[in-house]
Amino acid sequence: MNASHYNILVDKLESRGIDTAWVIDQLKQQHIETPSWGYGNSGTRFKTFAWQGAARNIHEKLQDAGYIHRLTGVAPSVAIHIPWDKADDYDALKEFASQQGVVIGAVNPNLFQDDDYKLGSITHPSGAVRENAFAHMVECCEIMAKTGSTLLSLWFADGTNYAGQDSISARKERMESALLAVYPHMPADARMLIEYKFFEPAFYHTDLADWGMAYATALKVGDRAQVLVDTGHHAQGTNIAHIVAFLLSEGRLGGFHFNARRYADDDLIVGTNNPQELFEIYFELVAAGPRSKDVAFMIDQSHNIEPKLEAMLLSIINCQIAYAKALIVDFKTLRERQMAGDVLGTHMILMDAYHTDVRPLLEKARQEMGVPEDPVAYYRGDTYAQRVASERGVASGAGGGYPT
Numbered sequence: 001m002n003a004s005h006y007n008i009l010v011d012k013l014e015s016r017g018i019d020t021a022w023v024i025d026q027l028k029q030q031h032i033e034t035p036s037w038g039y040g041n042s043g044t045r046f047k048t049f050a051w052q053g054a055a056r057n058i059h060e061k062l063q064d065a066g067y068i069h070r071l072t073g074v075a076p077s078v079a080i081h082i083p084w085d086k087a088d089d090y091d092a093l094k095e096f097a098s099q100q101g102v103v104i105g106a107v108n109p110n111l112f113q114d115d116d117y118k119l120g121s122i123t124h125p126s127g128a129v130r131e132n133a134f135a136h137m138v139e140c141c142e143i144m145a146k147t148g149s150t151l152l153s154l155w156f157a158d159g160t161n162y163a164g165q166d167s168i169s170a171r172k173e174r175m176e177s178a179l180l181a182v183y184p185h186m187p188a189d190a191r192m193l194i195e196y197k198f199f200e201p202a203f204y205h206t207d208l209a210d211w212g213m214a215y216a217t218a219l220k221v222g223d224r225a226q227v228l229v230d231t232g233h234h235a236q237g238t239n240i241a242h243i244v245a246f247l248l249s250e251g252r253l254g255g256f257h258f259n260a261r262r263y264a265d266d267d268l269i270v271g272t273n274n275p276q277e278l279f280e281i282y283f284e285l286v287a288a289g290p291r292s293k294d295v296a297f298m299i300d301q302s303h304n305i306e307p308k309l310e311a312m313l314l315s316i317i318n319c320q321i322a323y324a325k326a327l328i329v330d331f332k333t334l335r336e337r338q339m340a341g342d343v344l345g346t347h348m349i350l351m352d353a354y355h356t357d358v359r360p361l362l363e364k365a366r367q368e369m370g371v372p373e374d375p376v377a378y379y380r381g382d383t384y385a386q387r388v389a390s391e392r393g394v395a396s397g398a399g400g401g402y403p404t
């Protein structure tokens with residue numbers, strides 16, 4: 001760590017009344033969950049390029065996740081997707097995860113890959129298909145209990161392709177009644193996260209197309225039902241920070257799926273083409289204070305041409321940078337200028353934090369956590385990736401995730 005860079009930054013922050021020790025402490029407590037499917041091969045509908053060393057099963061995914069956590073200190077949990085990550089013995093899986101230094105995080109039922117789900121899952125016109133989808137969600141609640149997970153993370157590919165294909169209002173009612181029925185199956189302390197997406201794979205309407213629909217549904221389902229914001233699931237130009245502020249104020253922001261997008265649900269490395277948007281989101285989270293304490297921060301990305309472990313590291317680091325910038329906002333002066341109606345003065349306070357190089361703060365936090373100060377440099381100098389490449393070779397299938 002460059003001590004003079006760090007000291008100059010600390011002086012600047014302290015002169016504005018920002019407590020650097022508090023900032024470092026917050027950075028050490030940051031928690032970013034990585035997705036099991038980000039460690040396996042995945043691709044687009046055109047091609048999946050197999051990656052040498054990509055994890056082939058849940059054990060290898062947990063092993064990789066453990067490595068990422070050792071390098072960053074802030075990624076101690078892993079989201080799983082069922083049946084991609086199905087195990088015979090969940091006690092053993094939990095134990096294996098803990099040996100890797102991680103825990104099982106959100107459980108994601110897969111309600112989109114079976115042939116039966118062509119016309120939907122819990123909103124399907126056929127009661128028999130709806131029953132199967134419901135049973136799968138209950139199975140996931142049981143897996144939560146066995147693995148110690150407290151998050152049931154729900155995303156539905158349900159929707160229609162053509163006007164008139166099915167009754168939109170009937171589907172809405174099917175959705176609500178299924179979620180109401182699943183809710184009591186969750187472990188007592190668990191939360192249901194309801195994710196929305198405005199299109200894809202359905203192209204006329206999606207049953208939960210936006211945050212408002214997910215929010216209205218959560219209100220009906222119960223106190224522990226909340227909205228999950230996937231940053232790739234909005235139309236161009238949507239102000240995600242506003243959605244975040246609104247849901248936080250309502251106590252219904254359950255969590256995030258972070259990724260970057262330019263066109264559709266691109267699932268690219270977090271913060272690569274939207275660093276300011278990511279900062280604005282973190283600013284709202286910090287501004288909300290204790291109201292954001294239970295928000296689950298998860299990454300949901302799929303790597304097609306990029307090295308998976310390095311991609312995951314970059315996403316985590318970009319979340320750390322955005323958070324650090326939000327933590328150093330001079331909130332006191334900001335509030336004063338807001339009250340004075342100083343339109344550009346307020347904006348400049350925010351942008352000053354955004355333009356600050358916060359990397360010395362992160363280096364300090366990493367030093368105190370006992371992890372490499374520069375995780376990417378460490379990874380590049382380490383043999384882990386080569387070792388797993390030679391041990392695992394090239395998986396023939398998608399390894400859990402997306403079809404080849």
Ligand code: PSV
Pocket residue numbers: 037108155195197230257265300
């Ligand atoms: C859908 O696009 C999604 O964002 C959901 O979260 C799924 O669970 C995930 O991607 C993986 O397919």
Ligand code: MN
Pocket residue numbers: 155195230257300
């Ligand atoms: Mn998602």
